[in-house]
Amino acid sequence: MNTRPDIIFICSDQWNARYLRCAGHPQVQTPHLDALAATGCIFDAAYTPSPVCMPARASLASGLYPHAHGFFCNYTGKLFPPEQVTLFRCLQETGYTTAKIGKYHYFSLEWGQDYEDYRDYYDQLGLDWAEETSTPFQGPFLNTGYSRLLKEKGLLDTFITDIGDRYVDGQYTPRPSPLPPDMTPDGYVCRQTLAYLDRAPTDKPLFLFASFPGPHTPLDAPGKYAKMYDPSDIVLPENYNEKRCKYGRQAIAEMTAQYMGKITHFDDRVGEIIAALKKRGNWENTVVVFTSDHGERMGEHGLISKTGFEEGSARVPLIIGGPAAPVGTAGHRNASPVSFLDLFPTFLDLAGAEIPDYCQAVSLLPIVSGETDSVHDAVFSEISRNDQFCYMVRDSRWKWSIQAQNEHLYDLQNDPHEMQNLAQSPAHADTAQRLRNRLLTFLTDTQLNHARGYKPLFTRIGMQFPTENPEDRKRIIHDRLRQVHKHQP
Numbered sequence: 001m002n003t004r005p006d007i008i009f010i011c012s013d014q015w016n017a018r019y020l021r022c023a024g025h026p027q028v029q030t031p032h033l034d035a036l037a038a039t040g041c042i043f044d045a046a047y048t049p050s051p052v053c054m055p056a057r058a059s060l061a062s063g064l065y066p067h068a069h070g071f072f073c074n075y076t077g078k079l080f081p082p083e084q085v086t087l088f089r090c091l092q093e094t095g096y097t098t099a100k101i102g103k104y105h106y107f108s109l110e111w112g113q114d115y116e117d118y119r120d121y122y123d124q125l126g127l128d129w130a131e132e133t134s135t136p137f138q139g140p141f142l143n144t145g146y147s148r149l150l151k152e153k154g155l156l157d158t159f160i161t162d163i164g165d166r167y168v169d170g171q172y173t174p175r176p177s178p179l180p181p182d183m184t185p186d187g188y189v190c191r192q193t194l195a196y197l198d199r200a201p202t203d204k205p206l207f208l209f210a211s212f213p214g215p216h217t218p219l220d221a222p223g224k225y226a227k228m229y230d231p232s233d234i235v236l237p238e239n240y241n242e243k244r245c246k247y248g249r250q251a252i253a254e255m256t257a258q259y260m261g262k263i264t265h266f267d268d269r270v271g272e273i274i275a276a277l278k279k280r281g282n283w284e285n286t287v288v289v290f291t292s293d294h295g296e297r298m299g300e301h302g303l304i305s306k307t308g309f310e311e312g313s314a315r316v317p318l319i320i321g322g323p324a325a326p327v328g329t330a331g332h333r334n335a336s337p338v339s340f341l342d343l344f345p346t347f348l349d350l351a352g353a354e355i356p357d358y359c360q361a362v363s364l365l366p367i368v369s370g371e372t373d374s375v376h377d378a379v380f381s382e383i384s385r386n387d388q389f390c391y392m393v394r395d396s397r398w399k400w401s402i403q404a405q406n407e408h409l410y411d412l413q414n415d416p417h418e419m420q421n422l423a424q425s426p427a428h429a430d431t432a433q434r435l436r437n438r439l440l441t442f443l444t445d446t447q448l449n450h451a452r453g454y455k456p457l458f459t460r461i462g463m464q465f466p467t468e469n470p471e472d473r474k475r476i477i478h479d480r481l482r483q484v485h486k487h488q489p
Helices: 031-039 053-062 087-093 113-124 145-152 156-169 183-198 223-227 249-280 340-352 426-445 470-484
Strands: 008-014 041-043 097-103 129-132 206-215 285-292 318-321 332-334 376-385 386-395 400-403 406-411
Touching: 008 249, 008 340, 031 249, 031 285, 031 318, 053 087, 053 340, 087 097, 087 340, 097 183, 113 129, 113 183, 145 156, 145 183, 206 249, 223 249, 249 285, 249 340, 285 340, 376 426, 386 426, 400 426, 406 426
Parallel strands: 008 206, 008 285, 041 332, 097 129, 097 206
Antiparallel strands: 041 318, 285 318, 376 386, 386 400, 400 406
């Protein structure tokens, strides 16, 4: 009988951390995620290691920050090195069945390619079951299990036409999906996840990574979700900036209504997965983790999309719950800074696996259990834009960042919506310098060092010298060298 918990990891794409009812949003409906948070711990200051998809996802798979693994944007023309994707292998080695379904983004396919042609790559990742599907905007120019299903159901041309039009109209054009909910990318990932749960082995503990493409653009809520939120009722964020926004208040409201519709659709899919887990029979020994790779500004500061260090872009939702989560106080909300990257050691900690010494993150279980309130003095985020490296430092009160040589400093305790940039304030010069210094320490302390733990040759081969006599030591070395060649003088 398995005593270690099943770990179900549900990951979204581009989810603004404000958009959860349990996080205080006044309008969005997320009852299933709210219920999960009520049994577990919700992290109010969780940040991505990079505010864009591929670097963040590569970090989670490897336990490394982007500057250590080198993937700083969504396209590199390379496969993320499979030997650096260690999360799944670590779990396999400790006895877990491992599976991942949905978006991976460890590499980017080109026009007309098929994920099935990369089976050898997936086989090297430490996954017992692997199925990758694309984001909606990649979908029409790739061959995938999802596109083949659409073709089988007579919906491929509908999908192609809709996404093709959005290439011209713009990815933020708010327009309902022409596909029924089950046939959307999120519906497909849910259906594939449920099918896997129905056949997944039960003789070993399970690590299942269900990776959804939504609520990332296009802004195309399906079915009933498309009309669930009336744009005229939408409450825009407090830091919406009319002068800076090139779309206008009405357009942002329409975008937000579709975005929220996609979120509630996603939440209902979470409910389906939890129902399937209960039916599977091991629910009482299950941990469920929900998060996102990065955020979405959705009108905050008059901006949309991601890639910046604003709260809407860099902060992510994070909930750890389920019956087997080692929760100290159910429903606890933690305000200390943590990282999406911390899930790498957290998963291994839950599984009872050894956390590799190269891991650049810390398990969150001491916070979940109530043992401590914090595990970091600061967390970090980084991205390359226009060949310039950009960085963020977030400690318990302050957030400092630099992008395109522009510095930002916010007192998040008194200014949670980042309305007043204090980077040039003489009264806050010491705080800005302290955080600059903290960034330097972070970058020097987290270089990937393959020589970590170096031992000299004689130590590595276990050669011992029971005497200090030089001639005796020479004789021992000579004998050991002759053994290499099976040679006797």
